[in-house]
Amino acid sequence: MKAEAMASSRCGPLGACVLLICAVATAVYTAFPVSVNPCTYSLPRALLAVSGLDPYIVSCAADEDAFTAPLSNGGNDDKNIGGPIVTNLLTCGKPKLPPHALPPFYCCPPMSASEPIDFTFPDPSEPLRVRRPAHAVGAEYMAKYERAIALMKALPDSDPRSFYQMANIHCAYCTGSYRQTAHRELNVQIHFSWFFFAFHRAYLYFFERIAAKLLGEPGFAVPFWSWDVPEGMRMPVEFANASSPLYDPVRNPRHAPPKVVDLEFVRSSVDDKFTDEQQIQQNLRVMYKQMISNAALPSLFHGQPYRAGESDRPGAGTVELFPHNTMHTWTGDLARPSVENMGVYYSAGRDPIFYPHHNNIDRLWEVWRDVGAARGYRGHVDFTDPDWLDSSFLFYDEEARLVRITVRDVLDIDKLRYAYDGVGTPWLDAKPPATPNVNTKKGLLKSVRFPVSLDDVAVTAEVRRPRVLRSRREKEVQEEVLVIDGIETDGADMVKFDVYVNAVEYEKVEPGGREMAGSFVCLMHPSMDGTGKGMGIQTSMRVALNELLEDLGADGDDSVTVTLVPRNGKVSIGGLRIVYMME
Ligand code: C2O
Secondary structure, eight states: OOOOOOSSOOOOSSOGGGHHHHHHHHHTOOBOTTSSOTTOBOOTTOBOOOOTTOSSOOOTTOOHHHHTOOOOSTTOOOTTOOSOOBOOGGGOOOOOOOTTOOSOOOOOOOOOSSOOEEOOOOOTTSOOEEEOBTTTSOHHHHHHHHHHHHHHHHSOTTSTTSHHHHHHHHHHTTTTOSEETTEEEEEOOOSSSTTHHHHHHHHHHHHHHHHHHHHTOTTOOOOBOOTTSGGGSBOOGGGGOTTSTTOOSSSOGGGSTTOBOOTTOOTTOOTTSSOHHHHHHHHHHHHHIIIIITOOSHHHHTBOOOOTTSOSOOOBOHHIIIIIIHHHHHHSOTTSTTOTTTTBHHHHTTSTTHHHHHHHHHHHHHHHHHHHHHHTOTTOSOOOOHHHHTOEEEEEOTTSOEEEEEGGGGSOTTTTTEEEOOOOOGGGGOOOOOOTTSSGGGGGOOOOOSSEEESSSOEEEEEEOSOOSOOHHHHHHOEEEEEEEEEEEOSSSOEEEEEEESOTTGGGSOTTOTTEEEEEEEOOOBOTTSSSOBOOEEEEEEEEOHHHHHHTTOTTOSEEEEEEEEEESOEEEOEEEEEEEOO
């Protein structure tokens, strides 16, 4: 795959293939964006693809057929690549943990005396478990969740239903403990790819059934932390009570209630830069952009395809990056090197708030599909790729039986016998307005020669649109996507830059304004050789344009102006181009 030059914006000589280095480098770390991970990104309102083998990045000079390139195995012709990713208990071994990790240092589940059984759906006559928002469910109900956690914590560590083992499940699936069955050199990793929503749904399903069983209440449902609606934008008070089993001392003390959450929070974020009202408004805008503007296709929402034989972390979906990762970081303890517990994969499940947090993530998957169906967004549908559907994970159920569950098994929550009690989607109305007169200097732009380094000054370039005024039908089928190629940094410092579209005078755009299409954040990554230098990072990023260009009244223009505004660190940009994506 070769990145081609465009009229006024050239892709760098580093094609997408160099990104693989980043993916591989990342595989050995287990962190959320705050920690020392080379390829973790915080992208408010942005789409990011971190794919060395990206089937979607097609040349801007390519012919029509290339625009409709189907999902493939990533363009890799290796016959051993492709097929579902399958977990096998026998491949579970030592996790790769960040420096200064907190014990335990091993997270594989107990061995099972028998082979895993295949998942079967619960009986349709079972009571429907209705998941409700923690902020509204009432103290009595929250006390049940508290009791369930206490009961799990009271089980011996060797019991696969104990809280200890519950937390370990997450650790095992994200630290390289499991290896791919037919490719032992490769990790199984359920973040930064199309498994993000599906894996966590299955995880929560078993967690909830175990809780219900221990409580002796078959209808018990885990409450969700609805940080996407104003009433839920604080940590539910029960979790902050130091004498409760829901309390975790390894959290950010500054973020206890009544602190309003910051859905874009990264390690370097400044608390209190907004009033509560402004922060809530900003959060709603983040939700709108991540759920609607930037999540127009399954790969943009769920994450990039990841098949047997491929390296992990091909690229996360919108919600995984923001607000999922950011809420992990917001909750964890910034005084810890890896922001334990919530702020890093290996320890996140040790905080009882992890499960209500992921419950909300799971609900957003439902919301994304429902909004799509209601509004006729054709891209708001799940993958139909058998490699996705047939991939499977292992869990112990409420009877302590080892069960193999596939992605296909978790697509219909009705069949799983649970539902969500709605909290509304106020962020659907939070689309920010366009800012008038911020692109009038477009005509004065000088052409930019890529690669360009983005140190102190913003860079604005004009990017040609291969097609203008596409029909409604064409837009429904294909998303116009801005690809920022050849992003390179030495990893010595954290890098953040913002991407504005059609706003040469970007300073005039208010925070979260419409023209601010996305941000790139790559955290500091010191190399492990003791030299104090950073580890080189190469990656790319994407921003969805269909809706944005309509909102900016720019759909008839034959080019867009893209302004890259450096916010932190040194980075070089290989080039900009526009492509059309189908899935
Ligand atoms: Cu598996 Cu919220 O991470």
